[in-house]
Amino acid sequence: MQTFLLTPVKTVTALFLLTIIHFCNGILNIYLNTQEVQKLLGLEAELFYVRQGIVNDYALNFVVPIPSKINSLHFTWESLASKPLPYIIQIDTNDDEALEEPKLNITSSGLIPTYTQVFSLSLQCTGIVSAEVDVTISINITVNPDVTALKLKRKKICTKIESAINSQAVDAVPIRTSSARIFYYAVVCAFVLATTSIMCVAGLYVRRNKQRRTIDETTANQSYSAFLPTAIRNPTTSSSYSSFRRMPSYSLIEDRPSPKGLQERIAELTIQRCRVCLRNVVLEGTFSRVYQGTYSSEGGTEEEVLVKTVTDHASQVQISLLLQEGMSMYALNHPNILSILGVSFEDNSAPFLLYPLHNYSNLKVFLQRCKICSEGVAHTLTTQEVVDMALQVIEAMHYIHKKHILHKDLAARNCVVDNKLKIKIADNALSRDLFPSDYHCLGDNENRPIKWLALESLINKTFSTRSEVWSFGVLLWELTTLAQQPYVEIDPFEMAAYLKDGYRLVQPINCPDELFAVMAYCWAMNPEDRPTFLQLQVCLKEFYMQLTRYV
Missing domain, CATH: 1.10.510.10 (Transferase(Phosphotransferase) domain 1)
Structure with missing residues (x-):
């Protein structure tokens, strides 16, 4: 039975004019230096938000995750005009319980100097709760008579610290005891301390013997490692991308221990570029391409693969997005899931992401x-x-x-x-x-x-x-x-x-x-x-x- 269900539809004017890159009226540079990009994304590059007065909207759209161990951010800016440029900075967060009030080492309003200046933003977690806190850094720059507004987004990862909570709980409870009880407590503590010390010494002795046996066994087994079946990997291939670290775009429903970090995943999947042969382009965008190609394994067998990559004019942010989104389905094994097969890096060229291809479109x-x-x-x-x-x-x-x-x-x-x-x-x-x-x-x-x-x-x-x-x-x-x-x-x-x-x-x-x-x-x-x-x-x-x- 065929039926038609029609609902009232509002008449709306569609606007399709989207500007990818726009210009600041003044000349200005705002960027992350190489050390900061290496710390946050694991890439050897500078990340410009504004270069020679040109605003990079791709970089502004990228939400940079901040691991819990990183508590400060550093930005570099300079006015390329003949005079300093007035600015106003505002920091907004969505979770005051997980994150302390962010603090700048410069005033919230002032002048961007005509020389290169690095300023920092402190992001300290409270340790009370675990949360992902959205941090928005709004920078308004006045170039008479216009104002350029920039919004830099970060996602700060905060973890709950049990010791801090326990100490707060202990401090909240007043301790009442007599001098006799204090004496007995001291005796018991001394006994426990002595027992613990003996156990620690014994444990260290056993552990050293165990480590010595493990090293001997590992040395003995190394000669057999060549006969173990291996996945597509090439541990000898290295590049600056091997240190890339990024939270996956696929969200975890609940906290769970990850068996392998992203760096280990990339190391396991890294293959030699010379083994990949590109044939025809399947899909193409402004800065990305999807190829049909082949991969030749070390055993000589050739396999049809789908290759995702970016063009030469793609930014470092686009490259990092390709990696973190492509690695999200690593090690998922299901007949209805297309998991990544390998990653290929080569100096001064974009990475290749390889997927199995069996007449897929x-x-x-x-x-x-x-x-x-x-x-x-x-x-x-x-x-x-x-x-x-x-x-x-x-x-x-x-x-x-x-x-x-x-x-x-x-x-x-x-x-x-x-x-x-x-x-x-x-x-x-x-x-x-x-x-x-x-x-x-x-x-x-x-x-x-x-x-x-x-x-x-x-x-x-x-x-x-x-x-x-x-x-x-x-x-x-x-x-x-x-x-x-x-x-x-x-x-x-x-x-x-x-x-x-x-x-x-x-x-x-x-x-x-x-x-x-x-x-x-x-x-x-x-x-x-x-x-x-x-x-x-x-x-x-x-x-x-x-x-x-x-x-």
């Missing part, structure tokens, strides 16, 4: 090509094929959530499909550049997939497994419409109000009522009213069985 591009055939008539996927592809996505999302990871950008553009309609979910590396019409900035210098986000993610930037269910509903709508643009008539700035008023995507042509009901169920206003991926799996499997009975 981008799902969004594949769906758009389905609209075109020799007769000029769109080839629509059958409902049974759509449901089967949706079930594969559910399997992958359920696996990711079991690993305590949120994708936060589930869409057709971040999936691949082969000629047998087998789906794999991929990371979102380069998606903002390859599919720029799918991302919008709402004046906060952050490109986001506005029309795929749940209402709470759009307004409060909060993500959960239920918000991913909302995005899955939009992905299901993409499958049934052959990758039409969702909410094409709605201005991105009006999306929040549009969703608050209860409006949703319309029912696609030839979409059964049962399938559209699943989509609408995913778009419930209250996150708790949305189904889980397990519930969606049961529902769609039952619908799939009903479809197969009539085939």
Whole structure:
């Protein structure tokens, strides 16, 4: 049964004029020097926010994570005009409990000198709670008669310190005891101290013997290491990128110990550039390219691979985003997940990210090509094929959530499909550049997939497994419409109000009522009213069985 559900649509004027780089009226430099970039991102480079009066919006859009062990930031600036430039600095945070009040070593208003000056910002955590604190550094620079406004964003990682809390608790409780009790306490403490010292000495003796045995065993086993099966790696290849450290863009649902750090991951996946051969370009953006190529292993076997990289004019920020987003799905092993296969570095050139390629193509591009055939008539996927592809996505999302990871950008553009309609979910590396019409900035210098986000993610930037269910509903709508643009008539700035008023995507042509009901169920206003991926799996499997009975 075919039905059409039409909802009232507001008439909105779409504004498509986006400026990537704009100019300051005055001549000015504001940047992070090499030492600061190395400390924060592990890269040997300078990061300019303003160079010779040109504002780098890409750098301003990048939210730099600050690890808990780093408590101060350093910025370098200078006025290149003939006189100092007036400035006003304001620091805003969203969590006073986790982070102490930030402190500058310069005044909040003054003059930018005509010589190079480094100023610092202190970010001290309280240690009371664990949190990720958003820090916004607003700098207004006056160049008569104009004012240039810059916003630098940081995310400070604060961890809870148990000893500090315990000491506060002890200080809050008054101690009342007699002199006799103090004497007995002293005797007991002396006895405990003596016993502990003896145990420590014995432990050190045992540990040294154990270490000596371990070293001997390691030396003996080194001769056999050549016969162990290895993944794609090349420990002899090195570059400045090997020290790269960055928090993943995929968010952890809850704190969990990571088996390997990012530096170890890159070291394990690093391969020689000479083993990678690029063939044809599959996708291309302003500063990014996706190639089809081959990788020749040390054993001589050749494997088809998909290679993601950036062009020569890409900035260091774009390179770091490519790495941190590409490494997010490291070591995930599932038939419906496209995990990274290797990373290739070479001096003075962009890194290569390698993925296995088995006749895969981008799902969004594949769906758009389905609209075109020799007769000029769109080839629509059958409902049974759509449901089967949706079930594969559910399997992958359920696996990711079991690993305590949120994708936060589930869409057709971040999936691949082969000629047998087998789906794999991929990371979102380069998606903002390859599919720029799918991302919008709402004046906060952050490109986001506005029309795929749940209402709470759009307004409060909060993500959960239920918000991913909302995005899955939009992905299901993409499958049934052959990758039409969702909410094409709605201005991105009006999306929040549009969703608050209860409006949703319309029912696609030839979409059964049962399938559209699943989509609408995913778009419930209250996150708790949305189904889980397990519930969606049961529902769609039952619908799939009903479809197969009539085939």
